[in-house]
Amino acid sequence: MIHPSLVRRQRLIVGLLAFLILLTVIVGIGIGYSSVSYDRLLPTLLGNGTFKEEFVLFSIRLPRIIITLLAGMALALAGSILQGITRNDLADPGIIGINTGAGVAITVFFLFVPIEVGSFVYMLPLVAFIGALLTACLIYLFAYSRQTGLQPVRLVLTGVGFSMALSGIMVVLISSADREKVDFIASWLAGNIWGTDWPFILALLPWLVVLIPFTIYKANRLNLLALSEPVSVGVGLSVEKERLVMLFTAVALAASAVSVTGGIAFVGLMAPHIAKALVGPRNQLFLPVAILIGGWLLLFADTLGRNIVDPSGIPAGIMVALIGGPYFMYLLLKK
Template identity: 50%
Template sequence: MMNATQIKRIRITTIAAIILLLAVFVISVATGFASLTPEELFRTIIGQGTPRENLILFEFRLPRIFVAILAGMGLAVSGAILQSLTKNPLSDPGILGINAGAGLMVVVYIMFFTVETSSFLYVLPLFALAGGMATAAVIYIMSYIKGEGVEPTRLVLVGVGLAAALYGATLTLSTRLDMEDYSFMANWIAGRIWGDDWMFVLSLLPWIIILIPITILKSNVLNTLNLHENVSIGVGVNVGRERIVLIMISVALASASVAVSGGIGFVGLMAPHIARSLVGPRHQAFLPVAALIGGILLLAADTIGRVVLDPSGIPAGIIVTIIGAPYFMYLLAKK
């Protein structure tokens, strides 16, 4: 049970994270190649903007902003699940190769189908999910030791090696694409948020609003699975079934997120760590905070990328990697 001080701390942290997300949201809306002043932004939000201001806000900015927030939330919760199930603080869907598996299926889809079809937005996440699931299965099998479960060090080594191989295969297949599709795939690999239409938001939204609440409802299960396996069995948890369900949720969140946002890593590594340091290890407390921090990280990275090199911009994945790679090495040395 949490005492009053812990509950107060969790509430304050959650409110602060929401306020920070709103602040980054406003900054992201108001900055860029075609900027809006705070007055113009407020006027447009209440329905009194000019056609130019409406176009900038509702057609250019908001869809991309919402994709960044939703994808950041999905990647953060996915990473939190993986870290808890594997008891490995270095677990992340990007580092373990799940994003790379999803990316390989994205390029396979583009090779045989066109990105212009109306079903593209909804079929692509399913292809990415298949790639992510297959990759997760291979990593799990190769990292599992009978009687001991998943060995954390082996998990990271297998994941990093498999990710490198899959990215190599993705790049090789990308060279067979025509110029337009190759440009799309190159931007995807770099982590450029390419979903800048409301249809992309609608294609990602169901995955986030369904799977993240399910994960939070399974907080007690994650709390027990984070302990020794015998403890989980002792309190009546069906370890095998719950682990499979949660792994599927984690892979689905990561695959759907990167299918729309691009090959972005390290958000799923950093956000759960930051959330745990702020509110503690109980999943009821840190999962919502991790989701908010994930949204903040990815939206801030995309905004920085747009402002630093306007109008073409720097892909958000590169900005996140600049921050996340040193953080990963720090954790690797520490743990």
């Protein structure tokens, strides 16, 4: 049973995070190369703005903000799942190679498959999922041992090795491609939010609508998976089956996010740690908090990055890495 004071604390933190996200959204709309002044924001939202104000708000600002928010939520939840099923605080889809696997699949699809403009947007999450899933399966096979099971440290090291190898494959693939396609892949690798239109939201949203409630429904199973394997088996949990189901869920969340935002790491590493520090390790409590923290982190990084340098700004992936890199080193030394 969860103590009522913890539940109240979680609800308060969720409310504060929702307010923080709303505040960041308003600030993001009102600053930048193309923006809507704050006194014109409400009239424009209600349909009383000029053509320019409505174009900037509904065609430029809002789609990018919503995509960034949703992608951050997906990455944070994917990281939370991976840390739970591997019992490793360093697990993150960007660090252990899942994002890179999705990137290789997108690169192959973009360079060698004839693309129809209408279906391109909706195919990307599926292609990214296939690439990320194949990578995750290979990492799992190489890290798994019949004698000792899945070793968390071995999984992270195997994932880092796969990430480096796949990055090399990606460089080889784009070395002979057209300049325009190389620019797109390079932008993707840097974590530059590129899917900034409403169709990309429609492509990403169904994955989150299904997988976020599913993961919260499985929260108690994740609590058991975070325990030692003999304890999990002792309470009647089918460990390998549940671990594989949750691994596929994490892969799908990460792949759907990076397919429209590019190679962004560290959001899935930081958000779960911050959430656990705030409300404790129970998945029922910290998963909703981690989701909101992840969404805000990526939204804040993108808002800050695109306004530091005019006109193109700094990619959100680089901004997150500047924050997450030192944090990763701190965790590595601590653990």
